[in-house]
């Protein structure tokens with residue numbers, strides 16, 4: 380059994396495997412405990428190398444699937460927005476629109492925190508407007524997903540994939556790994572999938 384890091388009770392672990400056309404198996408693990416502790420992570424079983432995916436956000440790409448591992452950094456350079464891995468980051472599977480919606484939530488939170496500062500509120504409102512326009516297909520933005528561990532993926536023919544240099548990869552945060560499942564053998568992974 381694996382004890383909960385918060386309360387010590389036994390953790391519930393679920394694993395889901397996704398077969399993806401170009402990146403092989405993607406494994407999504409989620410760990411939870413009765414006390415409310417939760418953690419999710421995604422691991423790409425093949426092609427482990429530092430990667431960067433770049434995709435133009437427009438009507439044709441809004442529904443492209445995005446798998447962001449806890450080691451993935453997401454950026455929208457035109458708006459100066461970035462989500463880096465942190466101790467509380469969770470893996471998620473969503474689409475480009477879902478990523479934009481997450482940014483909307485983050486910027487709305489920033490707006491509330493800065494409600495005394497007229498200038499910052501104005502900047503937040505401008506960013507929110509541009510995110511909404513992008514979701515309507517009226518403005519083209521760029522979405523960049525970088526992962527030094529190669530566990531994040533944008534599944535689309537419109538996404539440009541490149542290998543990161545060692546230097547670029549070393550500047551990225553990798554987040555926290557609670558359970559190292561990448562060290563497991565194929566056989567062990569198969570067994571875990573049946574749980």
Ligand SMILES: [Zn+2]
Pocket residue numbers: 383384385386387388412413414415416
């Ligand atoms: Zn617990």
